[in-house]
Amino acid sequence: MSKRKFDLPGIDELNKDQKAVLRLKESGQHLVIGGPGTGKSVVALLRARKFHQKDNYLFLTFNHVLNSSTKQVCGIELKSDTAQSWFYSLQFNLAPGNDFELKKMPHRTDSNGMEIQHSPNYDKVIERFDSYVNQKNSNLPANDTHFIIDEGQDLPIGFYESLQSLGFENFFIVADQNQQITEENSSRQELTDVLALENDEVVELNENYRNSSTIAKFANHFYTDKASPAPNLPDRPSLDTPTLYVYEMLNSCISMIHREAIRDTERLIGVIVATEAKRDTYTKILTKAVTNENINVSSYSNESKQNVNIDFSMGGVVVLCDKSVKGIEFDTVFIVLDDLKIINNDADAIKKRLYVMSSRAKEKLFLFRSAVMPNEVEGLLPIDENLMIRDKI
């Protein structure tokens, strides 16, 4: 294992759009839209560094893994949290006294009147928040906090409205509409409206820096939504045309991942799977394969909530379900297609997942598919050999 860290970008690596974002006024409301690899998270982190000394900011991410990864590699003691956890705490702390009903987050209900877990009823929350403001609740937080929100499209618009009802005014949101994977999310227009911005005030980042051209082209094959700009494809021919390996024996996949990990222990290698069962299998087999070697294999299950036991500051292999990989980047990505299924004929949903998974890779992208198990997803993969090579192992 070797140490990894967030390398500040070189001045020559930032384009004029990104530099303009870095020069945005400290106060006010800002929305930055861009596809994967366009440097959204980088500008968000650089903005956080700007506020860091003043200590008047909060960096919010959508999921625990991204929060953990960002904290570990950013090079400062980042004040960050996941948006949901922080919001539940805020609601809890604002409720006066020990009134359990008020401290409990009001949730939306389904058609049977049952509460939908983790789905706040923002209308009710806003009602409460308004009343706290009117009553001049002594627990009200200082409203000069600067919110920096990564993957802002994954949070519902009510989330932002709730914060605004408390008087918060400083928002810097980076978002990519095409990466929405939650049911409750915000469109670009909704975000623009809630921040009271004109359309021409929204900053677009278009240039892809993260991926090689072949990986970017491959990811764009799954691009389904035109509301946010697809990143421009850099003109970079690549050694790293994504490769689909059809495997007979799982061990061949494990050997390849192992080899990639041992070549450079500073590299972060992502193994992205579709289900918890697959995540468990790969984690166990890979852990066994690297016994006695200086390679770390780690994983995270959604059940672990905020206990993310992954050290993103070190190289190694990280096995994750695709719903946990948003915003994270890996040097090499192995996508296991087995168990990835099209539900209710919704091919677009799978395409979005493939788009997110494949765009996590900075340098190399490999896909694995079992030769013996039927696979529903292969039909969605590109046929063009310039986009993806098919091989057997």
Place this chain on the structure above:
Amino acid sequence: MAITAKATWLLPTNTENLQMVLAQGLITDASGFLGSYYKDVLNECPGYISLFKSEVPGSALKLSKSEDDGLISCIIKINLKDITLGDCIHTRCDIDDSFNSENVSPKESNNVPIPSLQGKKTDELDYESILIQAPLPLTCIEEVIFSCKADLDEFKDSSSNVGNVSTKILKCKVDKKAFQNTTAGSHLFHDSFSNLGHNPIEYNKAYSFGGLASLSFYFSKNGEESANLFNSISKFTEDESQSLEYKWIYEYFFSNEKSKLEKWNAILEILNDYKKRSDIEYKNKIIEFLNSTADTQPIAEFLTDYHRSKIEKSDTQIIDEYIEQYKKEPKVFKIRFFLFMLFYKDSIEKLIKYTHVGFREEDYVLLGMLFGMNNSFIGLPKWLVEYENLHIYISTLMANYAHKQANTGLHFKEPPKPLLLTEMLSPKKLGFIAWFGKNFDANNCFKTVMPNKVFQCDKGKSTYEGIVVPECQIVNIPFFKTMSSVVLDDKDYSRICKEYKGK
């Protein structure tokens, strides 16, 4: 002749361009910028840098903010006293009375005299501004002036938020008055100036040379042979005793004659070609080149398979095999080894941390040269740029190299060279050597030599008549073995320099 200008020469720009200047290590005209360039006077006259005497016209300051309201203007005070001039400096004449980028209307399009200043002292001439052929080294920056403290703070803050802008060498001050000139002043928006001839500068090569020289300096810590290699390359001199590989690199930068290794210059061209510092890009270009001829195709196949993790041999096995082969055939050109290393360790930081028991001193320096070329000066780790004196020294090397290649006649006096470790460990510096040996666990890397004088044994001790000073000498092999596994960051290097100067 040397300019002994008493005049203050000023370059108005913006902080974005200033940061780029610091990162790339040279003040250039717009064509020399490696990243985003924002309009200012550096784009006025291709190949030249426009300098104003004593005060900057308001319109030139306006130009430096013309692309974006959020840009911050600043004025670089330029010191020209250490320059030897060729025919590369001109003066602007008072040919127009407006300096307005939005309303460029040359009055006399083709017949404006542009007197050369060769042989003249600029302070004797009553010109409001001059053009000097780019690039200038960072030693020419005397100070940077900001209009308010908030701008200065913002500049420092944003510089610390990028990975390759070191502001350590800058002296900055706030002077609101310098920004209040509303007079138009003379300017260059005139055909005669835009067509002013100049000797084209190979910026890529100059920046690559800066990367190469910096990394050779870094690896000079490994021993005297390494230090000699750095000295040769920094003096632009060929050393006949050096290896085929050194000569290959040297000739690429300095010789116009065809080398027998010219075929492989395509590799150096690829490393030299700065666009984006993407690992994949240079690897792809190398593969493309290797695939272009039948005899190099097997190397391309091997490297491609290696990149795709299809080669089952370990990296150590592969390197061991190269080393064994080259031991048997020492005169073979070691290109396969270098290419493999460029695929195996794809960043300067990774190369610096890497050691192999079979490597010789020269191997590290040559690899450093290739990796330095590939990353250019702008791609160096910030901590290396912040080695005491390195930033300005390498900048001057790059500027002198660029002007020498372009045959402009401009030459800049070299600032103090960063101290070489092996020079600091000179035989008489016993106290310093003792400190070094203790702090770097390197006592076994030195031997103490007593002068050849008569001594007596007195109770088991060697005693000399009078005062006799022993010498401590580096023992090459253990020194190399120890130092090649030490990563010396800027703090270590500063500590060493401080201790050396103190003792």
